[in-house]
Structures are given as C-alpha cells and as structure tokens.
Amino acid sequence: MPVYTCTAAQGTxxxxSKAALAAEITRIHVAINHVPPAYVNVIFSEPPPDSVFAGGEPGAPLIVSGWVRRGHPQEEATRLALELSSAAARVTGVPEGHVMVVLQDGPARSAVEGGLVLPEPGEEKEWLARRGEFGRAS
Amino acid sequence: MPVYTCTAAQGTxxxxSKAALAAEITRIHVAINHVPPAYVNVIFSEPPPDSVFAGGEPGAPLIVSGWVRRGHPQEEATRLALELSSAAARVTGVPEGHVMVVLQDGPARSAVEGGLVLPEPGEEKEWLARRGEFGRAS
Amino acid sequence: MPVYTCTAAQGTxxxxSKAALAAEITRIHVAINHVPPAYVNVIFSEPPPDSVFAGGEPGAPLIVSGWVRRGHPQEEATRLALELSSAAARVTGVPEGHVMVVLQDGPARSAVEGGLVLPEPGEEKEWLARRGEFGRAS
Known part of the structure; x- marks a missing residue:
C-alpha cells in the first residue's frame, strides 16, 4: 500500500545498500503501520550528480519520500519518519545530517491496488481477505 | 493540469505500451475530470530492475501516481483510480495484481500552468478562455 | 526542508540551465518561506523523450513539483508558485506556456531532516539552533 521513493545521486x-535500505523501510513500515511486507513498495531514483542540488550547489542528500494512507495517528507518522531516517543513515553510510524523510498522506479511497480500493487504516484485515481471493500475482 | 507519473522497472x-497507457490515462482523466486533453501530463520513470522492490525483494509493480486539483468529489477520485488501474493492466499486459494507482490532491491555488494559477474544479471554462489568449505554446 | 523535483525530457x-534553475528555486524559496539556502533541495529528473507526454502525445513540458511544510499562508504558496514559474521559463528558455509548477504540502511533523522532526512554519529559529549543534554534515 505505501510507496517509498528514495532519491540520491548516482554513486551514493x-x-x-539499496537492497538493505528497501528491507529496512519494509520492516519499519510493517511494524508501525501494520500491513503485510508484500504491500510495501520501494523505488530508487538515482539521477546523475549534476542533477542533485542542496542550497543551489551540487549536493549529496538521500531523500526518502513516502506515500501513506491518511488516517494514521500523527504521532505514529512522526515515529515512522524518525525511524526511517535513522535506519537510512545506518544501512547506507550516508551521514544522517544528509538524510531527509518526508511522508505524504492521501485518502485511502483515492488509491487502488490489485484492482481494489485501499482500506482505511484499521480496516486492513477484511481487505486482505478479499485481496487473497484474487492473489497478489493474479 | 494533472501530472501522472508511471513507474515500472526497465523492460516492463x-x-x-507507454504510448498506449499515456493515451488511456489522458482519455479517462478527460472524461471524469473535464479538462481538455492537452492539459494532461504523463511521465514515465523506468529505474533499473535492481531499484524496484516490493516486500523488500526485487519486484515488478507498475505504479501510477497522479497529482490532481483538490475539490473533486471523493467518489469521482475513486472512480478515476479504479478506471486507471483497469486500463493500465489492459494496455500494458502487467497483471492488475501488480498495478497500483495513487491520486494525491493539492490546492489548485498552489499550482501554476502557463503562467496562470490553476482554476478550482468547476471553474475551468473561464480559465481556459484566459489561457487561450496566451496560447499553450506561447 | 523543501524538496523540489524538476522533470523535463532529456535534451530540454x-x-x-539546471544549475541556474536550482539557484533560482533556492533564491525564491528562501525569500518567501524563510529557510536558509542550504535546506532547499532540488533534483532533476530527465526521462528520455519517448517517456514524456502531454495530451497523449509526446510533449515537452517542464514540471517543477515541490514539497513544502503545511501551514504557510495560501497567498504565499500562490506567490511562490507564480515566481517559480516565471523564473523557470526565464532561466531555461522553455516557454512559460510549457511550464507547470505544483506545490504539495504536508505536515512538518511527518518529515525529518538531519535526524530532527521539521519545525512548523514560523518555528524555524529554535530548530536551526538545535540543528546547528549537530552540523549539517554530521
């Protein structure tokens, strides 16, 4: 259900470290937001170094930007962002001073996965049962 | 006015199929959200296969992420997401079980196209008339 | 704190012009939203020309999409979008008729930079002092 995009200049x-970061994002999201691991999508975007700027100068940030369903308590979103930041620094070796995490939320009813409108937070169980009838790869 | 980004690993x-999907997204968006086709932007992002993960493992999702103006009725956003999901599977051959569609909305007044602040949903007509004075390619 | 992604087909x-646009985005954001330049991130994404469509046809838009903290007055977000649009056309040579700017906002408390939860708009001063103790590159 969530979609995470991690952006860093090529060579960072x-x-x-991409595989390790994808695994950590998945583990942390599952623990805090209660969805099965298979539903956590992680994409890496690696533009050339001349395409990444901080302060108007070539820079070296690692930006983890996630889309999550609206309706989770704010304190959990904050905890999720903090844990992702710490994990991103730990598994990639990028200094945490250069790591940024942004979580954007949107209505579950404006998103569709596997042909089904996403469930509201807290209503995953019934949704997953319906989803199982189709199968993830169906 | 809307911006759709379609993400799938290279080779998917x-x-x-990219041209066909861009055409379908445009057709469906025009039918439901009532903007002229020329205002529907579709971008494809195709990272290498080792940069796309689902469940912490290399994965093969097709993710269609759209930005739309806030203020459309929720049921239309849901219908838009459902139709995009079904069309994406149909024209690309990616199983719908691997297709995800996310629509994010934001204030029309926080967006500018062709030098003009975007109109609220329902106020497109006057805006398009003003826009015509400039010309899309001006 | 903000993250801007500029998307245009390769060769545009x-x-x-990327360096000049990154500098202009930084200058304008700093002037309107009052954060130090070092905190303005700008990324360029340049897909091949066959991956960029407008109206279902190959197109040539320049799309500037920014994430900013929620809570800035709407009129400032509108002014920011208008100035970014005008600057993007001026420094890149892309006609403003082909430029689109979208600002999306999200809760400051759902974002983390340098290991610290972002401050609400207007509370930057104390945050920057705490941040200084770590150092941007720590």
Missing part, C-alpha cells in the same frame, strides 16, 4: 548507494 | 513497458 | 535542459 551501492546495489547492496 | 515497451515504447508502444 | 543543459547542465548550465
């Missing part, structure tokens, strides 16, 4: 992340 | 979509 | 922007 290795294949190994 | 052909040039033909 | 030169290295020089």
């Amino acid at each position: 992340l290795t294949g190994e | 979509l052909t040039g033909e | 922007l030169t290295g020089e």
Whole structure:
C-alpha cells in the first residue's frame, strides 16, 4: 500500500545498500503501520550528480519520500519518519545530517491496488481477505 | 493540469505500451475530470530492475501516481483510480495484481500552468478562455 | 526542508540551465518561506523523450513539483508558485506556456531532516539552533 521513493545521486548507494535500505523501510513500515511486507513498495531514483542540488550547489542528500494512507495517528507518522531516517543513515553510510524523510498522506479511497480500493487504516484485515481471493500475482 | 507519473522497472513497458497507457490515462482523466486533453501530463520513470522492490525483494509493480486539483468529489477520485488501474493492466499486459494507482490532491491555488494559477474544479471554462489568449505554446 | 523535483525530457535542459534553475528555486524559496539556502533541495529528473507526454502525445513540458511544510499562508504558496514559474521559463528558455509548477504540502511533523522532526512554519529559529549543534554534515 505505501510507496517509498528514495532519491540520491548516482554513486551514493551501492546495489547492496539499496537492497538493505528497501528491507529496512519494509520492516519499519510493517511494524508501525501494520500491513503485510508484500504491500510495501520501494523505488530508487538515482539521477546523475549534476542533477542533485542542496542550497543551489551540487549536493549529496538521500531523500526518502513516502506515500501513506491518511488516517494514521500523527504521532505514529512522526515515529515512522524518525525511524526511517535513522535506519537510512545506518544501512547506507550516508551521514544522517544528509538524510531527509518526508511522508505524504492521501485518502485511502483515492488509491487502488490489485484492482481494489485501499482500506482505511484499521480496516486492513477484511481487505486482505478479499485481496487473497484474487492473489497478489493474479 | 494533472501530472501522472508511471513507474515500472526497465523492460516492463515497451515504447508502444507507454504510448498506449499515456493515451488511456489522458482519455479517462478527460472524461471524469473535464479538462481538455492537452492539459494532461504523463511521465514515465523506468529505474533499473535492481531499484524496484516490493516486500523488500526485487519486484515488478507498475505504479501510477497522479497529482490532481483538490475539490473533486471523493467518489469521482475513486472512480478515476479504479478506471486507471483497469486500463493500465489492459494496455500494458502487467497483471492488475501488480498495478497500483495513487491520486494525491493539492490546492489548485498552489499550482501554476502557463503562467496562470490553476482554476478550482468547476471553474475551468473561464480559465481556459484566459489561457487561450496566451496560447499553450506561447 | 523543501524538496523540489524538476522533470523535463532529456535534451530540454543543459547542465548550465539546471544549475541556474536550482539557484533560482533556492533564491525564491528562501525569500518567501524563510529557510536558509542550504535546506532547499532540488533534483532533476530527465526521462528520455519517448517517456514524456502531454495530451497523449509526446510533449515537452517542464514540471517543477515541490514539497513544502503545511501551514504557510495560501497567498504565499500562490506567490511562490507564480515566481517559480516565471523564473523557470526565464532561466531555461522553455516557454512559460510549457511550464507547470505544483506545490504539495504536508505536515512538518511527518518529515525529518538531519535526524530532527521539521519545525512548523514560523518555528524555524529554535530548530536551526538545535540543528546547528549537530552540523549539517554530521
């Protein structure tokens, strides 16, 4: 259900650190927002170094930007962002001073996965049962 | 006015299926949200396969993420998301089980196209008349 | 604190015009939203020309999409979008008729930079003091 996009200039992340970061984002999101791991999508976007700026100068940020369903308590969104930031620094070696995490939320009813409108937070169980009838890969 | 970004690992979509999906997104958005086709922007982002994960493992989702003006009725946003999901699977051959559609909205007054602040939903007509004085390519 | 993503087909922007646009976005954001320049992130995404569509046809838009903290007055967001649009056309040579600017906002408390939850608009001063103790590159 969530979609995370991680952006860093080419050369900032290795294949190994991308896999490790995807695994950590998935683990943390599952623990806090209660969806099965298979529903956590993580994409990496790696523009060339001359396409990444901070303060108008070539920069080296790692930006983790996530879309999540609206309706989770704010304190959980804050905790999610803090844990993602800390994990991103830890598994990639990028200093946490260069890590930024942004969570954007939107109405579950404006999103569709596997042909089904997403459930409101807290109503995942019935949705997953319906979803199971189709199968993730159906 | 809307901006759709379609993300799938390299090799998931052909040039033909990208053109077909852009055409379908445009057709469906025009039918439901009542803007002229020329104002529907569709971008494809195709990271290498080692940059796309679902459940912490290399994955093959097709994610269609759209920005639309806030103020459309929720049921129309839901219908738009459902029709986009179904069309995306149909024209690309990606199983709908792997398709995700997310619509995010924002205030029309926080967006500018062709030098003009976007109109609220329902106020497109006057805006388009003003816009015509400039010309799309002016 | 803000993250701007500029999207245009490969070949639309030169290295020089990307640097100039990043500098202008930074200057304008700093002037209107009162954050130090070092906190303005700008990323360029340049898909191949066959991946950019307007009206279902290959197109040539320049799309500037920004994430900003929620809570700034709407009139300032509108002014920010208008000035960014005008600057983007001026420094890149892309006709303003092809430029689109979208500002999306989200709760400051759903975002983390340098390990610290972002401040609400107007509360930057204390936050920057705390941040200084860590150092941007710490």
